[in-house]
Amino acid sequence: MDLDAITKYSALHAKPNGLVLQYGTAGFRTKAEHLDHVMFRMGLLAVLRSKQTKSTIGVMVTASHNPEEDNGVKLVDPLGEMLAPSWEEHATCLANAEEQDMPRVLMDISVKAAVNLQQDAFVVIGRDTRPSSEKLSQSVIDGVTVLEGQFHDYGLLTTPQLHYMVYCRNTSGQYGKATIEGYCQKLSKAFTELTKQAFCSGDEYRSLKVDCANGIGALKLREMEHYISQELSVQLLNDGTKGKLNHLCGADFVKSHQKPPQGMEMKPNERCCSFDGDADRIVYYYLDVDGHFHLIDGDKIATLISSFLKELLLEIGESLNIGVVQTAYANGSSTRYLEEVMKVPVYCTKTGVKHLHHKAQEFDIGVYFEANGHGTVLFSKAAEIRIKQLAKELEDKKRKAAKMLENVIDLFNQAAGDAISDMLVIEAILTLKGLTVQQWDALYMDLPNRQLKVKVADRQVISTTDAERQVVTPPGLQEAINDLVKKYKLSRAFVRPSGTEDIVRVYAEADSQENADSLAHAVSLAVFQLAGGVGEPPQPGF
Ligand code: 16G
Numbered sequence: 195m196d197l198d199a200i201t202k203y204s205a206l207h208a209k210p211n212g213l214v215l216q217y218g219t220a221g222f223r224t225k226a227e228h229l230d231h232v233m234f235r236m237g238l239l240a241v242l243r244s245k246q247t248k249s250t251i252g253v254m255v256t257a258s259h260n261p262e263e264d265n266g267v268k269l270v271d272p273l274g275e276m277l278a279p280s281w282e283e284h285a286t287c288l289a290n291a292e293e294q295d296m297p298r299v300l301m302d303i304s305v306k307a308a309v310n311l312q313q314d315a316f317v318v319i320g321r322d323t324r325p326s327s328e329k330l331s332q333s334v335i336d337g338v339t340v341l342e343g344q345f346h347d348y349g350l351l352t353t354p355q356l357h358y359m360v361y362c363r364n365t366s367g368q369y370g371k372a373t374i375e376g377y378c379q380k381l382s383k384a385f386t387e388l389t390k391q392a393f394c395s396g397d398e399y400r401s402l403k404v405d406c407a408n409g410i411g412a413l414k415l416r417e418m419e420h421y422i423s424q425e426l427s428v429q430l431l432n433d434g435t436k437g438k439l440n441h442l443c444g445a446d447f448v449k450s451h452q453k454p455p456q457g458m459e460m461k462p463n464e465r466c467c468s469f470d471g472d473a474d475r476i477v478y479y480y481l482d483v484d485g486h487f488h489l490i491d492g493d494k495i496a497t498l499i500s501s502f503l504k505e506l507l508l509e510i511g512e513s514l515n516i517g518v519v520q521t522a523y524a525n526g527s528s529t530r531y532l533e534e535v536m537k538v539p540v541y542c543t544k545t546g547v548k549h550l551h552h553k554a555q556e557f558d559i560g561v562y563f564e565a566n567g568h569g570t571v572l573f574s575k576a577a578e579i580r581i582k583q584l585a586k587e588l589e590d591k592k593r594k595a596a597k598m599l600e601n602v603i604d605l606f607n608q609a610a611g612d613a614i615s616d617m618l619v620i621e622a623i624l625t626l627k628g629l630t631v632q633q634w635d636a637l638y639m640d641l642p643n644r645q646l647k648v649k650v651a652d653r654q655v656i657s658t659t660d661a662e663r664q665v666v667t668p669p670g671l672q673e674a675i676n677d678l679v680k681k682y683k684l685s686r687a688f689v690r691p692s693g694t695e696d697i698v699r700v701y702a703e704a705d706s707q708e709n710a711d712s713l714a715h716a717v718s719l720a721v722f723q724l725a726g727g728v729g730e731p732p733q734p735g736f
Pocket residue numbers: 219220545546547548564566568691692693694695699
């Protein structure tokens with residue numbers, strides 16, 4: 195390591211004194227103007243990680259659904275997974291080292307992680323459409339270059355596409371070609387083959403309105419469009435030509451406000467969906483004939499997909515195990531439907547894709563979705579091999595089912611949850627099953643629910659257990675929640691410190707919207723009183 199060169203170049207990306215950031219569930223995320231040094235340093239760290247794993251590492255510059263002024267960065271590990279936890283700590287240490295200490299901290303990491311500095315390094319870089327992203331990704335490249343790492347800058351990509359590129363490169367092209375064409379070809383081929391199996395593909399199933407959050411999803415869906423135009427016509431809205439990124443639009447807006455995004459003209463019963471700012475989240479929705487808005491969130495997506503997979507497995511007569519992974523935010527009705535009606539085992543993990551992903555890897559087929567629309571289906575290597583074998587061996591209807599499963603494997607981006615790939619799977623399933631959006635929605639009725647935020651002096655005073663469903667500290671808070679929950683029917687509530695904002699999140703559900711609202715408010719007050727609330731106590735009404 196040329197420490198002099200590092201010191202010299204680092205000074206061009208100097209850290210503001212005293213700024214402390216943490217590599218959280220979604221990497222580093224804050225105002226774009228505070229991130230230049232972090233980007234440079236993540237370039238350095240990516241080189242070390244690449245040397246250590248002897249693999250290509252990804253660096254994605256994005257702040258997902260955050261406002262346009264924010265930005266962020268995360269590293270992608272060799273098989274397209276999120277960065278290993280021990281390296282998240284290294285990332286935090288490196289990002290927070292004061293300017294003069296940085297080279298030493300970098301050396302410490304390379305010693306601690308037993309990095310062979312002689313090893314070659316290769317880093318791939320992607321970025322979203324934020325105005326700040328281009329310059330920030332250049333800072334990542336500066337970091338990579340100073341440590342003499344090789345790199346390929348993909349420029350504009352969705353987050354899942356970068357995961358895909360990393361995965362392809364580290365599996366010698368077996369998974370697919372590490373190019374945008376490769377991505378589009380792989381997904382569209384599987385999509386086309388799968389939808390061909392439908393008896394009818396009546397026009398009513400074939401068009402979809404997509405709110406692209408004024409982000410990268412619009413550009414990348416445009417590129418995909420001509421590969422799939424025979425089967426599906428997509429109408430892109432909020433495509434970034436006018437509006438601001440994530441402003442009054444996108445999956446996060448639609449999910450949290452439970453209303454359509456701006457710029458979306460919806461006719462009754464028309465199927466619509468929204469991506470988030472880096473296209474790794476998707477939610478569907480429609481207006482009924484009375485003009486009521488219906489949200490179809492990640493829970494209902496998981497239900498649709500797992501029931502389809504279960505039918506195919508039944509058809510081929512193979513006893514591959516299937517499990518659904520959710521978080522505490524999953525609507526109680528969805529969990530009940532999956533367990534009691536569909537007889538699928540359901541597991542709950544902490545919030546954050548990596549936790550769900552990890553759990554889903556325990557099954558032959560692991561379906562995981564957060565209610566907010568992050569998710570995918572993972573097939574174990576053994577399941578994939580078995581299914582491919584059956585698609586050759588079996589006959590007639592069974593063979594057809596095995597072939598469809600094979601297409602589903604190819605269609606899901608196995609490296610990460612991906613709005614484009616999820617959208618294609620959902621569209622294919624709706625076509626194959628001849629389901630309208632209302633019929634899909636009618637699988638079960640969501641329990642009314644409410645989410646609130648509470649400001650406290652230090653959100654870390656709240657610690658939780660049981661996949662965030664129970665509070666451990668501060669003392670008395672869980673008892674208070676239990677007492678409140680008892681007052682309502684079909685009720686449930688939990689609180690957890692946010693991993694991305696300086697607040698505590700409150701979730702409540704109950705038999706009516708009024709009761710869910712009232713329970714959420716009562717729980718917010720308990721948090722405010724017992725966990726050091728600041729400012730005005732929470733007021734009822736929303
Ligand atoms: C991040 C996570 C998301 C999670 C959210 C929770 C990834 C890629 N993203 O956006 O999965 O739902 O954080 O935010 O892991 P919160 O901690 O503020 O509630």
